[in-house]
Amino acid sequence: MTKQRELILQILNHADRHLTADEVFFLAKLKMPSIAMATVYNNLNAMTDAGIIHRVHVDGSADCFEKGGETHDHLRCDICGKLANITLPWLQDRLRQSVGKEISGYELTIHYICPECKKRG
Amino acid sequence: MTKQRELILQILNHADRHLTADEVFFLAKLKMPSIAMATVYNNLNAMTDAGIIHRVHVDGSADCFEKGGETHDHLRCDICGKLANITLPWLQDRLRQSVGKEISGYELTIHYICPECKKRG
DNA sequence: TCAAAAATTAGAATCAATCTAAAAGCATTA
DNA sequence: TAATGCTTTTAGATTGATTCTAATTTTTGA
Numbered sequence: 198m199t200k201q202r203e204l205i206l207q208i209l210n211h212a213d214r215h216l217t218a219d220e221v222f223f224l225a226k227l228k229m230p231s232i233a234m235a236t237v238y239n240n241l242n243a244m245t246d247a248g249i250i251h252r253v254h255v256d257g258s259a260d261c262f263e264k265g266g267e268t269h270d271h272l273r274c275d276i277c278g279k280l281a282n283i284t285l286p287w288l289q290d291r292l293r294q295s296v297g298k299e300i301s302g303y304e305l306t307i308h309y310i311c312p313e314c315k316k317r318g
Numbered sequence: 319m320t321k322q323r324e325l326i327l328q329i330l331n332h333a334d335r336h337l338t339a340d341e342v343f344f345l346a347k348l349k350m351p352s353i354a355m356a357t358v359y360n361n362l363n364a365m366t367d368a369g370i371i372h373r374v375h376v377d378g379s380a381d382c383f384e385k386g387g388e389t390h391d392h393l394r395c396d397i398c399g400k401l402a403n404i405t406l407p408w409l410q411d412r413l414r415q416s417v418g419k420e421i422s423g424y425e426l427t428i429h430y431i432c433p434e435c436k437k438r439g
Numbered sequence: 440t441c442a443a444a445a446a447t448t449a450g451a452a453t454c455a456a457t458c459t460a461a462a463a464g465c466a467t468t469a
Numbered sequence: 470t471a472a473t474g475c476t477t478t479t480a481g482a483t484t485g486a487t488t489c490t491a492a493t494t495t496t497t498g499a
Binding site: 234 | 445446448449
């Protein structure tokens with residue numbers, strides 16, 4: 198656990214939303230101006246592989262990262278693109294039931310209009 | 319419907335698996351050597367937007383395309399990466415139930431070990 | 440303390456995908 | 470048929486995200 202990795206992890210832990218590698222890099226640079234983009238990617242990849250954080254693919258733009266914790270799925274607003282988390286505790290079992298026991302994981306992204314965009318009309 | 323679009327659509331309709339834009343381009347070039355990559359992307363995008371074909375995001379590599387038809391979800395093998403289709407007719411309604419009525423769509427990719435890889439050990 | 444291993448850095452390179460501007464194809468009308 | 474305008478295609482440059490490379494620094498551990 199290097200200083201750099203610690204910083205990146207802290208940034209994700211304190212973020213109030215999903216961050217791209219670029220955003221993590223920007224925020225990291227504020228605290229540690231010498232940090233390199235490659236370091237950010239190295240650590241995001243390493244921590245993703247280790248299951249400490251999660252990577253979220255976003256159609257048509259850069260992947261986002263978020264702190265670990267209970268597994269969950271995502272909602273993505275059709276209008277503003279913002280991601281939200283949602284927990285569907287029944288899904289894993291229901292999928293196992295339908296598909297067979299050999300599921301090692303899954304990713305679900307639901308498209309919707311978020312409350313803010315809906316209000317705005 | 320240009321000759322190029324027709325060709326691309328035919329390639330997808332006759333493919334026995336999901337194809338990347340690159341693969342479509344390669345196959346298209348066999349029949350029409352003058353075709354340009356941009357044309358392949360233009361048409362794949364246009365037909366995806368029109369709902370005639372589907373785009374499938376694949377973690378860590380290029381998007382794949384497949385012919386249209388009934389909506390379905392995907393299985394991806396952890397080992398060989400191959401995609402398979404799966405239809406889960408109950409899912410859409412079940413998600414509506416859990417999330418609310420305002421779902422405009424979703425994408426689900428399930429991770430597993432495909433029969434071939436499992437056999438191989 | 441020294442050597443080996445691992446991580447970091449800066450910048451180049453790669454890969455998928457998009458953009459640009461010029462040329463070609465196609466309709467329609469004159 | 471010729472002229473017009475609209476759409477598509479083409480080739481190649483460009484972008485944007487991510488990875489790679491090689492040199493340097495840091496960490497580890499004998």
